[in-house]
Amino acid sequence: MVVSEKFVLPLAQLTKFICWIVTFYILDMRIRMSEAVYFAATPFLYFIIAVAELGVGLAALFPREESWNWTLIVVIFSIVLGLAPLLQLLGGSLPDEQVSILGLIAELISLTEIFVLRDKRIIKRYNVRF
DSSP, rough: OOOOHHHHHHHHHHHHHHHHHHHHHHHHHTTEEETTHHHHHHHHHHHHHHHHHHHHHHTTSSSSSSSSHHHHHHHHHHHHHHHHHHHHTTTSSOHHHHHHHHHHHHHHHHHHHIIIIOHHHHHHHHHHHO
């Protein structure tokens, strides 16, 4: 069964977006919740975020109509920022808040790439070139 890129990438983005929202909620509620709940939930969310982010980066490796310049930007940001939560799981020293900020930067880049620049009508209408 062949799954369309138009389905996979937005699904990965939606997954990451929901995970980052929940992660921020957990970080905000950390003071009020038990440490056991915090340390049980956060690694699971980081793992989902890392897998989704790396999946978007790997999917962007396949050539499309857009130029390779933009594809390489997406690959670099998705893979590097996708590694941030994965490294955190493996005992990284970044504070959780900094990992979440990296995640929001990744979201802005990825959402722009998927929902704006991939729309052929916008690319043709405004003559966007990279």
